Amino acid sequence: MTDPAAHRATERAAGESYGRLLAILSARTHDIASSEDALADAFARALERWPIDGVPDQPDAWLLSVARHRTLDAWRHTRVQDAATQTLLLLAGEVDAGAADGAAVPDERLRLLFVCAHPAIDAAARAPLMLQTVLGLDVARMAGAFLTSPSTLGQRLVRAKARIRAAGIPFEYPQARDLPQRLQDVLDGIYAAYGTGWDGVDGADALPRGLTTEAVELCRILCALMPNEPEPLGLLALMLFCDSRAAARRSDSGAYVPLDQQDMARWNPDLLAQAERCLHRASGMNMLGAYQLEAAIQSAHCERRLGAPVPPEAMVALYDGLLALRPSIGAQVSRACALAKARGPGIGLQALDAIPANEVASYQPFWAARAHLLAADGANAAARQAFDRAIGLSASPVVRAYLNGMAERL
Template sequence: MSNPAARQAAERAARDSYGRLLAILSARTHDIAASEDALADAFARALERWPADGIPAQPDAWLLSVARHRKLDAWRHTRVQDAATQSLMLLAGEVDEGTTDGTAVPDERLRLLFVCAHPAIDAAARAPLMLQTVLGLDAARMAGAFLTAPATLGQRLVRAKARIRAAGIPFEYPRARDLPQRLQDVLDGIYAAYGTGWDDVDGADALPRGLTAEAIDLCRILCGLMPNEPEPLGLLALMLFCEARTAARRSDAGAYVPLDQQDITRWDHELLTQAEHHLRRACAMQSLGAYQLEAAIQSAHCERRAGAPVPPETLVALYEGLLALRPSVGAQVSRACALANARGSETGLRALDAIAANEVTNYQPFWAARAHLLAAGGARAAARQAYDRAIGLSASAVVRAYLHAMSDRL
């Protein structure tokens, strides 16, 4: 490509508008897979044409028009869709032209999230489907976040898209009585997007690393649309607590820095203030949820900036509350670490040993925690073995380097 600006414009459009364009294309046909193909073709055409013809004044409108005609051409060749459906798509084009200025981005993205949370879709596929359709991630990148093999996750996504098409699942916000049933899945999808962007993955490009801002943006919008729901506020607080520590997660040399060793002067105190504000608002609604508890745990970790660290037993109680509300392997491992801080490494190890072995076979945080607690108890040989296992399971080069250093100290 002879025009770097054209490539950058296409990449920016892919990053900023993928979910909205896919939602518009899928809204009338309910065929997400065909819409993805059409959108991919439109981006390929952009990379071909924009360097020669120049970047269009409205890149989103250009991409939407090309993708829409790509779908119409496919229908004409296969004759799968009837003339009435094609007419509806053409009419939709006239309506949607007014949405290409970006003002409808929040509605379109959230509408697609709620579509993916429809109860007719397999529960295990809902959050991954959100990440793929709204944010454009592939199964290989998402698999680690859902502790699933890429091939298995890919099959789930294919079945979910087929289900949307076959069942004619409507692209609309759920009715008020359906919100509680779908809201949790939408929150989980947003948090999974944040986690995917937060984690360092070998070979990751700039797009996934921008997912943290995308996830926070979506959650802010959701909080505005549902001001009386506490859990969106809890999730927003949770992500802001984590985001506030971004600059402190690496040393000046780029090395990994664990939370308890981070330089608090590098934390973003404005974001921490926002997080505390949202958490207080959520708690005032007196309807406790798992994301509020997770945010409270992060708040406790950040209290040392005020010179008043939270007592270790308080963190144990918070994790036990989280497990009572929403059990997970991650919460069990975190509780074990909290127990070790409060009552000693042996207590923490017993808590780790109580977790079902099949659930932690390939769960990297378990082995990293086990290695740390074994080392603290003086079991150096066993600790080195656990470190080796954690290193082998880590997808981040900087985390592997940190674990190697911890092992070498033994």
Template sequence: MDARRVAELAARNSYGRLVAYLAVRSQDIATVEDALGDAFLKALSSWPQRGVPDNPEAWLLVTARRRLIDMARRSQTHAKALNILNLSGVDSAENLEEISFPDERLKLLFICAHPAINVNIRTPLMLQTVMGLNAAQIGSAFLVAPTTMGQRLVRAKAKIRDAGIPFGLPQTQALPDRLDAVLAAIYAAYTTGWDTVLGGDPSHKGLADEAIWLAQLCGQLLPAEPEARGLLALMLYCAARRGARRSTTGDYVPLSEQDTDLWSQSMIQRAERELHQASIYGRLGRFQLEAAIQSVHAQRASTQHTDWETLAQLYSGLIQLVDTIGARLGHAVAIAQTQGAQTGLDLLDAMDIKTVQKHQPYWALRAHLLAQLDEQPAARQAYAMAIGLTEDPAIRKFLMAKAQSL
């Protein structure tokens, strides 16, 4: 593997860990990100000539730390910053293979959920600092222009620095108040590039695995919080179908056509246990309901059919808890299955077109229902919209085939 590819993988796999570890010690997220950016650039120029180090992550950590020290020496917080960084236990680039450091990502997630941070920017902030997504990716997920999202993120990081927000886990009694934002960010990271309605693959498998791991940590930190277990169950159900979402030739396979023998039953069983444990507390929440929806789909492996009536009821309840585009589309699918395509289409027509104009699953579902109603010109137009909004080549190929079949 060439040096550039190794650096890219290190950036993807290590960015969140490195940011969290250094930010907790320097207490300045933006400066840490600048230092890490310089470290990655240095890796791209150095590794091709000198070879890739045995421990790329440690090399980046040491290099970024040195850059932070250089920056601190030119700042008014020179002494304080140096004292913090010198306590990090990473004092030289010798014996890099021996360097290890704790994963502070969960701590940074709860820091970003501090009450002083605007509620609307907490999840985007976590996605950038902990998961390493850029402003364009986050802006696309939240239907916000990249420049606007970038400005909001800069202001949020400055707020953390200037307000002196403590870089540590809050007291136990304060954790539940921040949990919703943390869980929302973890789930947003899991679904980045992944279409819950169409059932597409995560574009970043590693990011999905990291999200599951972080959800497990949340459950361990707050074992009596049912939504943490609900989120973990939800992601496990979805991850269990990973091997069935592509054919042997790489073609996209929708959920309704997936071979259930390819689903991971051990993962589904683990999800069922988590969902059951969550239900014991008697506090129903969004992620528990979404997990219950996936549980119904998982039952097709044993019953050979999908209980659309139950799904319609669950989606109706979900909309009452959290009225999202995804929940409304899922409800429309279930209603179309139980009451006919026209009824499902009526639900789509009732949605605000401004909110779904650039939402690919909306147009894909609309095209599907129009095709069922034999409204071919309108179906072609909807498929064209969906195809234009699709980034995944396999899903684009699938939609193009559907459109051509008309």
């Protein structure tokens, strides 16, 4: 039996509540993998029952109750009766009572982010683990954000979850003294979520747009939680600068518009003002960090709306500072583009050539930048080859169309 309304309700719950539900389950079971299995069963059960019984008044509470019972049944079957099981048995009754009286499901996303940043978990797995557990992203979708293959990332996550289970890593909220130690990983997870949503806004799926909104919301919560830390403010400013230009990324016909060609009248002045205030507050704490520098770079890009563009050499200096604080392939590619604008495309190409080839073989922004600089330098044949490489690596139809147009004009 099919019911479009029930299916839409299930999809909406998966997109909006998956992370919260998984956080609550994992907080009690200390086992992310089994919690994921239980939640998957609950969603499957919803697809069966909601078209027949109707969508419950509290879908999240219904899903949580079913997942909790599934976990209890599995533990009873295996006769695992440890302290965590006894706790779960008690809490299951509380949750069922909450579902009965319509109580809202609590939001524990931020707690689970800090759990995923536990120092006992492999550092390379922390941010991907956050995206998978808190936001429900699959490995195929997020592998590109970490410049690795889906199979490698999948193995990394399996090992991380096994480590959590074997080591009994606690899911309690860390002490205040532990937060600064885990903060960088949490910020990286939030920004990876934002970047995944930002890169995926071309499709009809609402999930990418929801990811950017959720990332900004989580960062706002983090700023309130740690008001004396400048880097959460820096990250929030960075995302707000990007959000402020979202409406200008596409023309009226839906074509991709690069930053330097965007209609500044379509930028959101309220978000720009919020971003500037966050960056100003962060800079006032006199603890410079990478996210503050990235936000400062975005602020500089936006200065042309005031008729006072930042000098090209100043942009190069900002990227130099960013690379000194936190080297990355993305920052190296962006610095090469800034160098090209300041000193000519040949200098920019030299900077691109200095990046190890194996690190950028599948990095789409590198090939797009290389194509543009080769074209500007008059090397049309090589530029066409680079455009072809960039087009093949791009998952966005509108970006592919834009690059195709650039290649055809050579």
